[in-house]
Amino acid sequence: MKGRKFKTVVIIFFLCIITALFMFPIYWFITTSLKQTKDIWVMPIKWFFTPTLNNYAEVVKNAPLPFLNSVIVTVFSILISFVFGLPCAYALGRFSIKYKENIAVTFLSQFMLPPMALIVAFYIFFNSLHLLGTRFNLILAYVTFDLPLVVWLMKDYFEGIPKEIDEAALVDGCSPFGSFFRVSLPLAKPGVMVAGIMCFIFTWNEYLYAIILTKRNTQTLPLLLGLFYRQYEVAWGSIAALGIITILPVVFFGILIQRRLVRGLTLGALKE
Amino acid sequence: MIAPAILVQFTLVLYPLVIALISSFQSWYMPHPEQRHFVGFQNYIRLITSPEVANAAWVTLKFMVFSVIGTTLLGLVIGLLLASEFRGVSVFRSLLIIPMMVTPAVSALLWIQMWHGSYGVINAILGPLGLAVEDWKSFPTTALWTIIIPDVWQWTPFVMLVVLGGMQSLPVDVFEAARVDGAYGWKMFRRITFPLLLPFLSTAVLFKLVYTLRVYALAWLITRGGPGTSTEIMSIKITITAFRELQIGKASALSFLVLIVLIIVGTLLYRLFNKIRELGYS
Secondary structure, eight states, X not given: OHHHHHHHHXXXXXXXXXXXXXXXXXXXXHHHHTSOHHHHSOSSOOSSOOOOOHHHHHHHHHOHHHHHHHHHHHXXXXXXXXXXXXXXXXXXXXXXXXXXXXXXXXXXXXXXXXXXXXXXXXXXXXXXXXXXXXXXXXXXXXXHHHHHHHHHHHHHHHHHSOHHHHHXXXXXXXXXXXXXXXXXXXXXXXXXXXXXXXXXXXXXXXXXXXXXXXXXXXXXXXXXXXXXXXXXXXXXXXXXXXHHHHHHHHHHHHHHTHHHHHHHHTTTSSOO | OOHHHHHHHIIIIIHXXXXXXXXXXXXXXXXXXXXXXXXXXXXXXXXHTOHHHHHHHHHHHHHHHHXXXXXXXXXXXXXXXXXXXXXXXXXXXXXXXXXXXXOHHHHHHHHHHHHOTTTOHHHHHHGGGTOOOSOGGGSHHHHTHHHHHXXXXXXXXXXXXXXXXXXXXXXXXXXXXXXXXXXXXXXXXXXIIHHHHHHHHHHHHHHHHHHHTTOOHHHHHHHTTOSTTTTOOXXXXXXXXXXXXXXXXXXXXXXXXXXXXXXXXXXXXXXXXXXXHHHHHO
């Protein structure tokens, strides 16, 4: 017993060091966001300083439009993906359909396509439709990975709900759509939440599509960060404040579903 | 119920890809669309023989290999530490997944500030040890590491979570039986833990590879591909060809080369990893 206790102490010791190392960059960014410019660009480094919220005030004044763009683009791409993806996932997980596995794997492979292989194609496509620079074309670009993610994750989830429940509904005279809306979907709420958050993380953080497909008034938060950095190279306080604001929602939602994160990120290959 | 989703996905991905495939056989300089004309395989031949493309492929490969090795080793160690049960372990688990959520653009800026030659905190800490480098980002030897290390920092939590999940799903009695047989420490890890974890690790590596191919913001914001082209990964090469050199036809061809390589390598890797997984279960 004594040996085990000692082992636990050693493990906690190492975990403390590791956690400190991994948290340090974020800690450092938070302190930067609370510093005045004169406290940021000094040597030796100021570990203690008088904190200020001026940087946040500055950012809140400058960033409403990109923030709004990010919210609109994220919300709509997730909504569209759900509207089309949920029925598809339900059908794939529930009914015996020809080539069911092939269809599912095709969706999976679409998610895995790296953005760099698609961006030129998207540019040509949206340019020919005169959609470049609008929020709409960015939403559509994001649907191309959110939709497969929804289909694949939710198919998995619907398969886990006992079949008998829908069968009872179908026998009672429900149409497939009826049993989907009234029976399966309410039961699948936790799965919908996880799929939604996974989409949120990928969409909110995306950069490559956003930088190519948007214009000045439709740019999203990650782009504004890059812009801040290029334009005001010394205003690190504001850059850090904007960065912290950008990651807050993602970190919040991520921790909310941390137990299911593995399953989401490995697309159901590993169960939690 | 399936058709609408397939329709949406195919119009949004397949159709643009077909247009891009056509333009990959064209010479198409963006400012002069009227001079667009077919050139056969010229784009492809030029790209395959181009030293710049070879450089981008080589840099991408280096980046992927080091990043995957780094995340896997660190993730394995931390995951195993986190798998032990004691009061408060969940605090560590929650804190350590945070880097994974950080927006890549934010991650880039946060590391740019830390790498800064004169005022960066990394030099401030390494300086007294005599390890400071004048400017990490502008030396070809250190520049690639200024993007690999942030990437490892971001993705170690992913491997860590997979390992943790794996450990929690393994039956406890296997470990107890091994302990009775006298397996401890390193021996236990090599003979029991590692083989049992292998299927999980191979899944983690496979997905890490997929996510590494998505890297763009991190590299672009930190080094912009430089100095020279020493950190020019493929995603940067493609965007530069298309949106700075404005050679849309050439950039389309490069995208397709990447796709072809990915499909071939991806299929091979997928088969290899399936074999490893079967090995692990038998």
